[in-house]
Amino acid sequence: MKLKLADTASETQTIRTLTFVAADGAALPGYAAGAHVTFELGDLGTRSYSLVDWSGDAVHPDAYVFGIQQEVDGQGGSQAMHALLVGQEVKATLPKNDFPLGSDHPVVLIAGGIGITPMITMAAQLQREERHFRLHYAARTQSLAAFLAPMRAAFGDSFVAHFDDTAMIDMATVIANRPAGAHVYVCGPKGMIEAVKSIGAEAGMTPEEIHVELFTTPVTREDDKSFQVQVNSGDIYTVPPGKTIIEVLSEEGVDLTFDCQRGDCGICRTEVLEGTPDHRDVVLSEAERAAGNVMQICVSRSKSTRLVLDIDGPAQRKVPPRPVQITAPQTKTPTVQPEEASMGRYTGNPQAVRALFTGGQVHRDVYIDREIYDLEMKHLWANTWVYVGHDSQVPNTGDYFTTQIGNQPVIMVRHTDGEVCVLYNRCPHKGTKIAIDREGNTGKFFRCPYHAWSFKTDGCLLAIPLRKGYDGTTLESTPNAQGMTPVGEVKNYRGFIFARLAPEGMEFEEFFSGSLSSLDNMVDRSPEGRLEVAGPPLRYINNCNWKMLVENQTDTCHPMVAHESSAGTAVRLYEEMGNPEPRPPAMEIIAPFMSPYEFMEGMGIRTWPNGHGHTGVNMSIHSDYSAIPGYFDAMTKAYGEDGAKAILDENRHNTVYFPSIMIKGPIQQLRNFIPLGPDKTLIESWIYRLVGAPDQLLARTAMYNRMINASTSMVGHDDTEMYERAQEGLTTQGLEWVDLNRLYTGPESFEGELIENGTSERQMRNQFDAWVKFMTMSMEPQMEAAE
């Protein structure tokens, strides 16, 4: 028969409910609990899914409902099902039942993972028939468990959930507590079924009392064959169909290091010495697969009859098992040299600075070495264009704002001619800071509070009390007589003030080139093409090097890991509440941090020369924000419908303007990274109002700022913990290099614009390429001068 997709709904990150009706509108045949339907998916073959029914009576169903989990490492069947659009038709068999429910006994239902789907139907039928039953549902974590809230509502105390990460299901207790004469029905992965069978047998259950339905793991295929695995001890093991290398070797006492067992974490990577692996993971690159000398032993199998793997055999001695740990890559004997005296190692030595970045790795000294930090302040932060502030902070003549460029205190001030000037914040007389409040208005001139030397708002000396005391002195011939020193150059780009401390250097346009498109997009989102700072910034201190923060802006492989505590918990909590609408605001802002790797890969990364780049080329975690009434109309009025769409369809995630800031165009946020020392960074997180747009947009922006970036932010806590642990960890003598190799393919050029897979670390490498350039560009002339 032909089924037509009538509705879909998302249950978890990977599980969707699909509701089908008959394509011809006819009544659907009824079915009993435990039945499944087999779909025909063309080249992909067939896929069977259990029917889900909550009514307890599927004799005359209105629709066929399925809960389908997307298997990223499968062969595309579940992905094809997820990709079906409402209204699309697909061929399917009539319901068939290999897993029927008996009628004359108490029932214990045990489901693992997506194996819950037939169990829902069984529980609903048992409930309607007022029979005794209990439904146990085991899932890896609460956030991965689907249908929790509706099952709790429907089955009440008859329903028990177990989560591996908190309280794993205790199968012996479940079986031991079954009512007299009960039958056990289990649907789940092979390991679970085997456990129930053996524990049930021990508990005196007959095979007839245990009913099983295996949902095959997606990496198991019908044509899987046995193969042999030989390990370093010479021992040979046979891996039968339905078992993985890890399962077989672990049972034999081989101590392995692994985690996900789904082929996506990469931890079980193992060297292949002989034989041809059949790769089924999503970790290895095409090149690695082709080379065939490494494999993921959790899901991958063998094309040859034997694999020889670089794995130690079972432990000979009776020793307690080691805790699971990530094996460090084999390195040569540590060659840690005694620390040389810090000063003088890098100063005036551009070769030594260049050697800190190899293309794929960077030496830890860039994060922890005091001399490198001082050189960064002197060279990198002077030669680059650094963000200072926004011109809406100083709207009127004499308005000023104090901040730092690198470690240099500066004043940004609106001069009497209307231009914004940036001056070193120091009186030329004794060095007193001219202004120490963060903002204010100085009128037509600055006046030093110590001896009342005064300066125009462009820095020029205006007056010195009792000036004649300097007549005939050397003051006039020194720069001090000029007044407050301006920085090298200032640029106001659409309201954003950047400055270069060095008097000579790269021009603004060359330095930023195409990257300015991100700033343009952020400003263009205002119907008037103008932003205004909204309130004071969040200010927070992280005890880590400033570059860790900058790198993290385009690190797309950390959110689903580091932010599981916040975003993952939010997703779980929302599901427990039964996914109410409208969503709590936190779900819109925080939940996308749990987006899976494939989403991050698809986001894309774009790099520009001189260390700039952004994540979210194709879409981003900011793409799915709800529409704000009135905004699109205002944009259409300003730019025309096509123009407005072009602006709003761009949903760039984080754009790094190396070295000092990151902006988020879609939510008008800017983070300013201000170095305070090699291991200390001040971050200011600013937000902007889109002039001419509804206030609700600003409300969302303010909400984002506090939820993600405040010192009190749960998401912020996740990040800070990682940076500070890294800063501490880097001081260990075990390894000297930090890795940036993800999707590195050998020497690369950063000239011109390039778009890559969103999980690439190319942008981090781009930053270090620029780092070397702007660190050393002013070092060499100095050396020559010294010679």
Added chain:
Amino acid sequence: MTVQTDRRDEIVDFLYNEARMLDEARYNDWLALWLETGHYWMPLDFKQTDPHLVTSFLYEDYFMIRLRIERLDGVRTFSQKPKSRCLHVLNRPFIDEADDEAGTYKTVTAMHYLETRLDDQLLLGVTATHDLQVVDGVLRIANKRVDLVNCDAAFPNIQLLP
């Protein structure tokens, strides 16, 4: 400034008990004090009046408060391995507004808030403003605002609830 009310002792006890629940990490007890419509607000700006169109440290609805509490106990909440501890040292609360008939009260309580984890200890001077409401004969938190006296300083992580 403290006004007259029949519930004076009850209100003062309530505020001390609330602080004690936080200090003893009895978060579910603490959550039960809240009306589900309430917000926990920690302004960023000195004397801030608007929680919406400028940034705050916190402006948490019931969902966010629950999330915050849940997260503290998460298996993979690495910033709470080891856990932080806190201590509230309360000044005598002011009862600024009282309506015994409606059962609504506004209190202002200055306190020292101390939060510690490993070798780090943070001391904040804070002023807590509570909107309390009697529901079924029992005081509940309708809204709570916590102002940091040094709100414009740069902070390290503040992981628990001042």
